[in-house]
Amino acid sequence: MGVRRRAxxxxxxxxxxxxxxxxxxxxxxxxxxxxxxxxxxxTDRQAVLTFARLLxxxxxxxxxxxxxxxxxxxxxxxxxxxxxTDLAILRVSAYGLLFAKDIxxxxxxxxxxxxxxxxxxxxxxxxxxxxxxxxxxxxxEKAPQ
Numbered sequence: 001m002g003v004r005r006r007a008x009x010x011x012x013x014x015x016x017x018x019x020x021x022x023x024x025x026x027x028x029x030x031x032x033x034x035x036x037x038x039x040x041x042x043t044d045r046q047a048v049l050t051f052a053r054l055l056x057x058x059x060x061x062x063x064x065x066x067x068x069x070x071x072x073x074x075x076x077x078x079x080x081x082x083x084x085t086d087l088a089i090l091r092v093s094a095y096g097l098l099f100a101k102d103i104x105x106x107x108x109x110x111x112x113x114x115x116x117x118x119x120x121x122x123x124x125x126x127x128x129x130x131x132x133x134x135x136x137x138x139x140x141e142k143a144p145q
Contacts, residue, residue: 066098083124086124
């Protein structure tokens, strides 16, 4: 698993914990609970933690914009009905689409789908993909040509 994928997993887990109210932003972004795989170099470990911190802190800082964007792209589904796992994946990924412009939207969406396949319900990946693809399309329409 690559550095950015590990960072996204950490960010998703931290946002899930944040949403459940088990820890604050500062505590979460220390990632004291992260156990690096044995083959991970110290350089890679630091890269994982740095990217994960960026995603978590940025998502929480922009949570109103992120949540409003997700709400705007829900079809026949209330925001309050989104499972906590799906919501954490959607939040970190919507933040990426909205604010991490150096990462291609297709990469952000593909990573979110993989997170949903790995950590969420059996059909969650379709839901996550649909919401994020709607956000991607809306952002493309707004982008100057």
